[in-house]
Amino acid sequence: MSLLQVTDLEKGFGSVLNRLEVLKGINMNLKRGELVALMGPSGCGKSTLLNIIGGLLPADSGEIDLESRKYGLKNPSAVVDVRRTMVGWIFQDFHLLDHLSALDNVALALEISGVPSKEADKRALAALERVNLSDRADHIPDQLSGGQQQRVAIARAIAGNRPLLLADEPTGNLDIASGAEVLQLFKELCHDEENPISILMVTHDPDLASKADRMLLMREGKVAASDIRSAWGIEAGGEEE
Numbered sequence: 001m002s003l004l005q006v007t008d009l010e011k012g013f014g015s016v017l018n019r020l021e022v023l024k025g026i027n028m029n030l031k032r033g034e035l036v037a038l039m040g041p042s043g044c045g046k047s048t049l050l051n052i053i054g055g056l057l058p059a060d061s062g063e064i065d066l067e068s069r070k071y072g073l074k075n076p077s078a079v080v081d082v083r084r085t086m087v088g089w090i091f092q093d094f095h096l097l098d099h100l101s102a103l104d105n106v107a108l109a110l111e112i113s114g115v116p117s118k119e120a121d122k123r124a125l126a127a128l129e130r131v132n133l134s135d136r137a138d139h140i141p142d143q144l145s146g147g148q149q150q151r152v153a154i155a156r157a158i159a160g161n162r163p164l165l166l167a168d169e170p171t172g173n174l175d176i177a178s179g180a181e182v183l184q185l186f187k188e189l190c191h192d193e194e195n196p197i198s199i200l201m202v203t204h205d206p207d208l209a210s211k212a213d214r215m216l217l218m219r220e221g222k223v224a225a226s227d228i229r230s231a232w233g234i235e236a237g238g239e240e241e
């Protein structure tokens, strides 16, 4: 059964005279425990799709089904519960608060969503343990490497037990080794037997994408299942390597 189902999603920007149709009927799904990589040329609408799934932007038509919630066309103000309890975000530039320790960065996010502060600290520490950073809980972002900062951001995103993580180029600012570590962590989180989450990850790196459970390619406003060749723009039936 799918955790997330996206059906016939369409979205354009601009006025009638100056219209840019970006998503032209997106159909895709994500199972519980699945890590899916989303690739596609710059400007094709990957972030737009994530924003609609994350309840930050309404589409023009189509539907999002996430567990028991149905939305997609609703205004962001009508999907507060989706943003608060269902979807976690991970960004290219981490978005951590500079003056707060790793623990407080994670705990604050929990407190904002209504968790009492003592309980928030406990859950934040457990989340840092899950990303192997409990020994750095007292460090501020400046005292952490890029890869460690991204792991704090991942801890923050998973601390609230949200079933879906949306990661927009999460390794874009990391060196190759740290990027590979983040991907390995994503796999562990998705394939956890007790408490699996699902991750939809935008990446421009075909090497990382090929390590996901599945890869989707966005082109001309649609999404197609993909293999490594089509991501590179090599047509099927072309030269063998």
Ligand SMILES: Nc1ncnc2c1ncn2[C@@H]1O[C@H](COP(=O)(O)OP(=O)(O)OP(=O)(O)O)[C@@H](O)[C@H]1O
Pocket: 013, 014, 020, 022, 040, 041, 042, 043, 044, 045, 046, 047, 048, 049
């Ligand atoms: N709020 C907006 N108003 C007008 N146009 C927008 C808006 N948001 C996105 N667009 C346009 O929609 C298209 C898709 O943008 P989007 O950011 O989703 O692309 P992307 O696939 O994430 O690209 P990249 O790989 O560079 O991050 C682009 O042409 C962009 O300029």
Ligand SMILES: [Mg+2]
Pocket: 046, 047, 048, 168
């Ligand atoms: Mg983008």
